[in-house]
Amino acid sequence: MNIIFHLVNLPPRLIAAYERLCIRIASEGFHKPGFYFSTVFTAPIGLSLWRRPIAAWWRRIPVRLIAYGLLLASLMIFLHGAWIFALLLLPGRLIRRIWRWAGFDESRPFPDVPASFAFPLTRMDRAMLAFMSLILLVFFVNRSQLMPTDDSDHNYHMAVARQILEHQGIPAWDSWEYAPAGRPHLYPPALHVLIALFAGHPDKIIEGFETLQVVVYPLALLLTWWFARWLFGARLGFLTALVFSMDMISGYTMITVLPSALVTGFMPLLFMCFLTRRSRSTIALLTLALYTHIGMSALIFLGLFFFAARHRGYYAFFKKVLTFSFIFYLPWFFRLLDSIHWLGTPSTLIFDQTGRSLASLIQATVMGLLSLQFVNPVFLVLGLIGLRKARHPAMGFMRAMLAGFVPMLISYGGRFWMHTGPLWAVFTAGLFSRWIPENPTRRRVVALLLCTLIPLPLIAINSLNGGKGVKLIPNVGGATFSLAYVLTPAKEDADFLRLADFIRRNTSPREIVHVDPARIYLGDRIVVSTGCRVDVGGWSAEVRNQDMADKVAAYRAIDTDCLFVYEKAEIPADLRCDRVEVLGRFNVGIRGKQAPLPDQQHPPEPPRVESTRK
Numbered sequence: 088m089n090i091i092f093h094l095v096n097l098p099p100r101l102i103a104a105y106e107r108l109c110i111r112i113a114s115e116g117f118h119k120p121g122f123y124f125s126t127v128f129t130a131p132i133g134l135s136l137w138r139r140p141i142a143a144w145w146r147r148i149p150v151r152l153i154a155y156g157l158l159l160a161s162l163m164i165f166l167h168g169a170w171i172f173a174l175l176l177l178p179g180r181l182i183r184r185i186w187r188w189a190g191f192d193e194s195r196p197f198p199d200v201p202a203s204f205a206f207p208l209t210r211m212d213r214a215m216l217a218f219m220s221l222i223l224l225v226f227f228v229n230r231s232q233l234m235p236t237d238d239s240d241h242n243y244h245m246a247v248a249r250q251i252l253e254h255q256g257i258p259a260w261d262s263w264e265y266a267p268a269g270r271p272h273l274y275p276p277a278l279h280v281l282i283a284l285f286a287g288h289p290d291k292i293i294e295g296f297e298t299l300q301v302v303v304y305p306l307a308l309l310l311t312w313w314f315a316r317w318l319f320g321a322r323l324g325f326l327t328a329l330v331f332s333m334d335m336i337s338g339y340t341m342i343t344v345l346p347s348a349l350v351t352g353f354m355p356l357l358f359m360c361f362l363t364r365r366s367r368s369t370i371a372l373l374t375l376a377l378y379t380h381i382g383m384s385a386l387i388f389l390g391l392f393f394f395a396a397r398h399r400g401y402y403a404f405f406k407k408v409l410t411f412s413f414i415f416y417l418p419w420f421f422r423l424l425d426s427i428h429w430l431g432t433p434s435t436l437i438f439d440q441t442g443r444s445l446a447s448l449i450q451a452t453v454m455g456l457l458s459l460q461f462v463n464p465v466f467l468v469l470g471l472i473g474l475r476k477a478r479h480p481a482m483g484f485m486r487a488m489l490a491g492f493v494p495m496l497i498s499y500g501g502r503f504w505m506h507t508g509p510l511w512a513v514f515t516a517g518l519f520s521r522w523i524p525e526n527p528t529r530r531r532v533v534a535l536l537l538c539t540l541i542p543l544p545l546i547a548i549n550s551l552n553g554g555k556g557v558k559l560i561p562n563v564g565g566a567t568f569s570l571a572y573v574l575t576p577a578k579e580d581a582d583f584l585r586l587a588d589f590i591r592r593n594t595s596p597r598e599i600v601h602v603d604p605a606r607i608y609l610g611d612r613i614v615v616s617t618g619c620r621v622d623v624g625g626w627s628a629e630v631r632n633q634d635m636a637d638k639v640a641a642y643r644a645i646d647t648d649c650l651f652v653y654e655k656a657e658i659p660a661d662l663r664c665d666r667v668e669v670l671g672r673f674n675v676g677i678r679g680k681q682a683p684l685p686d687q688q689h690p691p692e693p694p695r696v697e698s699t700r701k
Contacts (some may be wrong), residue, residue, distance in 0.1 A: 098158045099137050102130050106695055113179020116306035117186075121176035125169050128163035128414060128423075133157030167423055174618070198480040200362045211325040211647045215312055219328070223305040233300040233342060234293065241343060242611035243625030245292045247274065248282035249615055252289045260695070264624025265631075266599045266639035267692035271426040274631055275419065278346045279381040292615055293382075296344065307352035308332055311509045314355035315516070318362070320480050322523050325535070326516035333539055336461045337508030350376045350383040351506045361391060362484065364404050366411075373412035378419060382495070383506065390491020394484050429630050462546045463472050466515060473514035477578035486514050486563070574589060582671025586652065587616040589670060593650065593677075594619055595684050601643050603653040638693050648687035651676035 109118035121133055123159060141147040208216075213398040226233065234241070250258050257280070272670035278299075286295025311331050316324025331337065340348040376384040388409060395405035415418075423430070474486070479619040489510050496503035504511075523531075590600060590613060602610040602623045610621035622639050651662050653674045658667050664676030680687060 095690050098155065098162060098316060100132070100432065100435070102126075102134055102158050102161060106130070106134065109173075112223070114183050114261060115580070117179040117183045118176060119224065119311075121173050121179070124172035125165055126176060127164050127169055127417065127424075128410065129157045129164060130161035133511060138411070152248055164424075168427055185342065185394075193396060193402050194482070195398050197398040197401070197483065201317060202363060204313070204359060204363075207319065208530070209321045210526060211268040211321050211532060212316065214536065215325050215328050217534055218332075219305050219308050219312070219321070222332075223301070225303065226301045230297045230301050233297055239343070240625065241296065241347060241606055242608045242615060243274075243346070244278055244346070245282060245296050246611040246614040246625075247272070247276075247279040248286060249289045249292045249618070250294065251276075251283040252286065252292075253618070260694075261624070261630075264610065264622075265635055265639050266620035266622055267642050267695075268635040269680065269695060270624075270630050270632075270635055271422075271429055273423055273426055273429070274626060275346065275378050275381060277375060278344070278349055289618065299344045300342055303344055303349060303352050304338055304659065307337075307341050307348075307509075310353060310355040311512065314359055314509070315513055317359060317511070319479060319517075319520075322520045323513070323516050324524065324581055326519055326523070327512045328539065329535060330466070330515045331512035332514070333507055333541070333543060334463065334466065334508045335543070335545060336463070337503050340505045346380040347383045347506055350380050350387070351509070354387065355509055358484070358488070361401075361404075364401075368402070369408045370411045370415070373408055374415040376411060377416040382654070386492050386495055387488075388491075389494070390488035393490050394487035400484065426630075429632055463504070463543055463597055464546060465543050466511060469515045469518060470511040471514075473516070473518045476513060477517050477519065482513075482517070485510055524650035582673055583616075585670045586673045586675070587613070589668065590617045590619060590650065593680065593684075595687065598689070599642070599646065599649065601646065601651045603651075603656060606652075606654050609654055642690065645690050646678070647689060648682070649689070650680075651678070 089090070103429070106118075106122055109122040112118065113121060119131075131152045131488040133156075136150055138157065139150065141150055246263060250263055257276045258272050260269055262269040264270070281299060282292065282295045286292045308328055308331060312324050312328035315327035316378055319327075337348075337351070341352060352376070357369065357372040357376070360372060372385070373384065376387060389406055395401035474489070477485070489507060492507050492510075495506070523535075527535075594600065596618075598612055598619055599609075600617075600619045600621050602613065602621050604623055607623045607627050608625055610623035611625050613619060613621055622643055651658060651664060653676070655672050656674065658664055658674050658676035660680065662676055664678050665680075666677050668675040668677060
């Protein structure tokens with residue numbers, strides 16, 4: 088009996104010993120990130136339930152069974168791969184010293200914020216609402232002209248949304264790209280679900296995406312104004328929305344509906360819910376952020392942590408919303424964990440090319456800082472001055488959130504300016520708010536709104552159609568750019584329409600269309616328009632392995648009765664195509680396809696082994 092008792096008691100004792108080891112390595116309190124994440128929160132919850140004294144046997148038995156199940160699960164999760172998060176223990180004591188040096192002692196008071204999100208509208212408020220309504224109206228009237236013309240990320244997101252509608256659910260395996268091998272589908276699903284909901288049918292995906300294009304930018308303007316108006320007053324709220332509307336880069340990312348831009352759009356509402364300690368709303372928005380873009384979510388968590396750790400009364404609330412939002416994210420986290428061997432990062436590619444050394448690390452940092460970098464020099468100078476001179480008691484929150492985004496500046500420089508626009512708008516607006524009276528005249532309000540027409544030069548570094556070097560883009564303002572963008576007559580892509588029609592007429596259902604590997608998003612565009620599978624795909628550097636690439640290349644070489652699509656490029660001779668069809672800028676190589684479609688043959692596809700780790 089003693090042996091059985093000790094065996095049954097072994098999991099709780101092992102987990103308790105692991106917790107003590109974590110504390111010994113990282114010190115009390117600072118062991119929690121490593122301990123919690125390496126067991127995906129199952130160990131601390133299980134230990135808490137196991138140790139809880141419960142007098143009534145009818146309650147004690149089910150609680151102990153639940154706790155025991157969680158502790159067993161924590162052991163399996165740890166061994167399954169989550170042990171990697173135990174590395175977070177190593178800098179624990181160093182972080183403890185920095186924590187104390189930085190003053191993260193929760194001692195600073197934060198001014199009381201309005202309990203209600205409502206407020207009486209002033210003349211400036213009504214003018215700004217009318218201005219945003221005008222932008223929304225222009226977007227709606229010109230909604231068919233919003234679609235970007237380049238083969239970019241939006242084609243990937245629309246392709247996923249089409250698969251959601253065709254499969255009546257979020258697919259676990261990406262079988263429409265890199266066919267016939269495929270890969271796990273790991274991109275957070277919130278944006279794709281929204282596109283699918285607005286579309287309603289696989290053939291209406293473009294219309295669903297256009298609906299989001301219409302609402303995301305005006306909604307971001309509205310929430311940015313609402314947050315600043317609620318926290319800082321009418322003058323600063325008006326100026327914040329005005330400055331934000333003049334930022335071209337933030338506006339463009341909203342129009343293209345990047346998932347990260349979607350998070351930026353509702354971020355001000357998240358701030359309001361957090362500052363008023365609305366638990367359910369904050370948890371819901373944080374969970375939505377996690378299911379939309381994990382990188383943006385992590386930076387928001389970091390900024391909220393910086394704020395909560397320094398200001399009285401917020402740290403316990405921060406831990407609560409962090410824990411529950413991550414618990415709700417667990418289903419997708421387990422999906423990522425199960426396919427972690429598929430994941431790569433830009434730094435991985437750099438290290439593979441240059442080796443792992445200090446020079447490689449410096450190169451990765453410089454490349455990240457300059458990656459897709461756009462800088463508005465006017466807003467940069469004014470924002471930095473506003474940041475230094477900000478005296479409003481609530482500006483501490485804005486500084487903390489900006490500090491949370493600093494890792495993005497280092498790792499993906501241009502994205503930093505794209506997604507911190509609402510924060511910089513507040514700092515810039517703070518410089519000018521003292522020059523505007525509480526109740527300005529209608530003429531002054533109109534004059535301020537016309538400031539959106541002021542040309543603001545933009546410095547582009549290593550951007551603009553893959554160009555390198557530094558370029559100055561003149562006469563660009565955010566709201567002006569947005570209106571001009573949608574008012575410019577749209578040109579119908581007749582070449583691609585001919586290509587899509589040709590593919591639909593000359594392929595059978597589920598046939599693989601082979602696409603130029605240099606045009607990865609062209610493949611997704613073909614998926615959106617025709618429903619065919621392709622052998623290229625977006626998000627190519629992040630989710631792939633060599634086995635997938637080998638299978639795709641091998642099948643591409645032996646496939647019969649198939650099409651090869653190249654854009655602005657000749658069909659390679661080694662593809663052994665029997666003839667080439669020229670459709671504008673597209674060349675379509677045709678191998679075989681002499682027989683009618685029902686009689687055409689294809690080699691057997693290799694078996695899919697989803698669980699094989701490479």
